[in-house]
Amino acid sequence: MNRRYAIIAAAFAALLLVVTAVKVQHAPWTTPSARAVEQRGPLSEAERATIDIFERVSPSVVQVAVRSAATPVMGEEGQGGASGTGFVWDRDGHLVTNNHVVANGGEIAVRFASGEVARVDLIGTAPNYDLAVLRIRSVRELPPQVALGSSTDLKVGQSAFAIGNPFGLDQSMTSGIISALKRRLPTHGGREIANVIQTDAAINPGNSGGPLLDSAGRLIGVTTAIISPSGSNAGIGFAVPVDVVNRIVPELIRNGRVPTPGIGIVAASEDVSTRLGVQGVIVVRTAPGSPAEQAGIRGVNLSTGTVGDIITAVEGKPVRRLSDLTDALEQAGAGKTVRLTVKRDSDTRDINVGIIDIERS
Incomplete structure (x- = not known):
């Protein structure tokens, strides 16, 4: 009797194994063929526009x-x-x-x-x-030149695209918006670039010198710097505005350098002006023989410590800080003459001052 039960139990176990094997073989997670590809709809208009810019x-x-x-x-x-x-x-x-x-x-x-x-x-x-x-030096066929846009009519919030080589990863594209305009960026030359574009398009080391583009694929700036405690993108990048680029690059092609327009003054820092409650550029001293000295501009009286002349406007346009003055002189250019509004004590007067290339004076 026990042998009979054993035979029945063995037969039942064998049947159970066969049934289980069949179920596993046909289970959906064991299907050997690749899954069918789901068809997508057409690309959105925004996607097509971005692809077109990159291509x-x-x-x-x-x-x-x-x-x-x-x-x-x-x-x-x-x-x-x-x-x-x-x-x-x-x-x-x-x-x-x-x-x-x-x-x-x-x-x-x-x-x-x-x-x-x-x-x-x-x-x-x-x-x-x-x-x-x-x-x-030599190349068989050049790609097309990048189309130029303008930085005068840019708006905060409009789209911005950067193409470059972050961390050596060439042909990388990032996108974002123009986050702010009219920023001022110090350079290694000891001056400031005016009207700099701020963007949140990811800019990292290796992007420097690449194009910043608008939604039409036109150049609106040249990426130049980021603000980041870690050295990587933190959503604050800067670009030299294209209107400045379009003024400087032809000069570099012609002469290899650009003049540094100036009138021959040493100005007080903005911190000093702020502490004194002064709006304008405080003249500390003038360079001997400079246009500023020849025009009678007076610096700080070192013996008494009293403030001399304060430049408050150029051609009627207010000057609130040194970068306002240098920007106005750069736009006028070396060899030109500008009208400065100068305040001395309680008197204000206009004087004409020549602009020179201070690096060659």
Whole structure:
């Protein structure tokens, strides 16, 4: 009897194994074939527009690599090299990038989106604007020049797109908005760039010198700096406005440098003006033989510590800080004459002062 039960139990167990195997074989999670691809609808209008911007502009964006004498590999960061971004400016082979990308000297090469590498020459630099111009030595066929926009009619909130090589990852595109306008950015030249564009489009090390574009794919700025405690993107990036770029780059192509317009004064810092409750530029002293001295502008009386002249306007436009004055002088240009409004004690008068290139005076 026990043997009979054992045979029945063994037969039942075998049947159970067969049934279980069949169920497992047909279970949905064991299907060996690939899943069917779900068809998507058409791309949205915004997506198509962004794709179009990248496809049109990215071929004109290059990776810039600089090798110093001590660097064994071109652009190997951390070993004396530097890398950044640049873009095609014209059909003559000129490229625009940041001055700080190429400032340390050395051999420079660029890599195009196609992968082609070309040697370039440094044509000119403008440290006061953090801009530099390169020229390709030889290349078979150039990508198109990036279309120019304007920075005068930009609005906070409009779309902005950056293409560059963050951390050496070439042909990277980021997007965001224009977060603020009319920022002021100190440069390595010791001055300030006026009307700088602030954007939250991700900008990281390696993006420097790349194009900032509007929704039409036009150049509206050249990315130049970020504010970040960690050194990576924190949503605050800056770009030199294209109207400044379009004024400076042709000068660099012609002469290799741009004049530094000035009138020959040393001005007090904004902190001093703020503490004294003064709105305008306090003249500390004038350079001997300078246009300011010749015009009779007076600096601080060092023996008594009393304030001398305060420049409050240029051509009737208010001057509240030094960058307002330098911006007005740069727009007028060296060799021109401007009308300054100067306050001395309780008297205010207008005087004409010539502008010179202070680096060559």
